[in-house]
Amino acid sequence: MSVQSDTKPTGLKRSLSLSWPIIIGIVLISLTMRSPLTSVGPLVGSIRESLGLSHTAAGLLTTLPLLAFSLLSPFAPILARRFGMERIILYALVLLMAGIAVRSLTATVPLFAGTVLLGLAIAVCNVLIPGLVKRDFSHNVGLMTGLYSVSMNLCGAIASGVSVPLARNLGFGWNGALGIWGLLALVAALFWFPKVRASHASAMITTSGTSTRRNLWRSPLAWMITLFMGLQSLLFYVLIAWLPEIMASRGLSEDSAGWMLSLFQFASLPVSFIVPIVAGRMKNQRLLVVMMTVLFFVSLGGLYFGDNALILLWTILLGFAGGCAFSLAMIFLSLRTKDASDAASLSGMSQSVGYLLAATGPTLFGLLHDVTASWNFPILLLLMVSILLFIFGLGASKNHTV
Numbered sequence: 001m002s003v004q005s006d007t008k009p010t011g012l013k014r015s016l017s018l019s020w021p022i023i024i025g026i027v028l029i030s031l032t033m034r035s036p037l038t039s040v041g042p043l044v045g046s047i048r049e050s051l052g053l054s055h056t057a058a059g060l061l062t063t064l065p066l067l068a069f070s071l072l073s074p075f076a077p078i079l080a081r082r083f084g085m086e087r088i089i090l091y092a093l094v095l096l097m098a099g100i101a102v103r104s105l106t107a108t109v110p111l112f113a114g115t116v117l118l119g120l121a122i123a124v125c126n127v128l129i130p131g132l133v134k135r136d137f138s139h140n141v142g143l144m145t146g147l148y149s150v151s152m153n154l155c156g157a158i159a160s161g162v163s164v165p166l167a168r169n170l171g172f173g174w175n176g177a178l179g180i181w182g183l184l185a186l187v188a189a190l191f192w193f194p195k196v197r198a199s200h201a202s203a204m205i206t207t208s209g210t211s212t213r214r215n216l217w218r219s220p221l222a223w224m225i226t227l228f229m230g231l232q233s234l235l236f237y238v239l240i241a242w243l244p245e246i247m248a249s250r251g252l253s254e255d256s257a258g259w260m261l262s263l264f265q266f267a268s269l270p271v272s273f274i275v276p277i278v279a280g281r282m283k284n285q286r287l288l289v290v291m292m293t294v295l296f297f298v299s300l301g302g303l304y305f306g307d308n309a310l311i312l313l314w315t316i317l318l319g320f321a322g323g324c325a326f327s328l329a330m331i332f333l334s335l336r337t338k339d340a341s342d343a344a345s346l347s348g349m350s351q352s353v354g355y356l357l358a359a360t361g362p363t364l365f366g367l368l369h370d371v372t373a374s375w376n377f378p379i380l381l382l383l384m385v386s387i388l389l390f391i392f393g394l395g396a397s398k399n400h401t402v
Helices: 002-031 041-051 055-083 085-103 108-136 141-169 173-179 182-198 208-216 220-249 254-280 286-305 308-335 340-372 376-396
Strands: none
Touching (some): 002 182, 041 055, 041 141, 041 173, 041 254, 055 085, 055 108, 055 220, 055 340, 085 108, 085 173, 108 308, 108 340, 141 308, 208 340, 220 254, 220 308, 254 286, 254 308, 286 308, 286 376, 308 340, 308 376, 340 376
């Protein structure tokens, strides 16, 4: 009897032990996928003063990576088929290091050029990681999605919180505070290198991915997921770019505003881990979409009416909402597909179109602030985006596959 009862746990334990190198690799790569972006927001004021940029131009620091995501995302699955997923991810990490280094030079042209390079690098990882999870962890998609989601958000939150102290208290300057995240990419690349040598080319995607990817553009469900991805990304990157400035307009210091952005992301951590696990066990995810929408309305409504006494609460609830939205967008890529090929193709489509939509956010909201000299209208526009997110979220949560 004891042998029979131990058979399943032993097999599971053996499976997990064989997967640990891939799990660690996914975590390390995930740690590099947001910190180069979230470290910018708290330093926007310093960058603008140093280089003489307008709010609109500064918004490009967040918009350009999103445009890069949109440009390269459809080609990431093709590159993975041609050269192998592990190899392309390694190349992306090297490009990420180069982009961070170039961006850290104290000049306007390298600032924007490096931003484009690191955006291209992150785009590849954004697309291929869901396919990797679908391929190697098909029976633990919710758990693994939660793991890499919380890893991304954790490092993103830390980057937001320490950017100003690194720049001012430790004397790194804004360029040094941005450049230090290249070390994390270096660690991830060194760890991932043995995986490239051990992998087989084209291990992730089969030739069936070509026809699937072509048909996705005519799938209503794929478009629901794509628009959900784009709108939640728009909300996130607008907040990453401008939440510190919004907080500063409410009377907070630059340091405090940076930590509020960090709190926004820290608050998303438990939600980012729990939601994919719960979503993976539900027949559909409509209840989670409703909860997400309520959280957005309460938190953004609190910021709109400017009640500083509860600003910590609004920030935490906003983090809950953002974490829920991001986790749903990620888990939809796996739950609504049948295999790794479909997951990679849907990821490429949703991130290409979705990030093109999201790219309009930071620059548009910076422009609206320049025109209205207030953050009230931009916040009201975010509330309208939340309504659209609710509509497309209900469509994406249907229990079907593309």
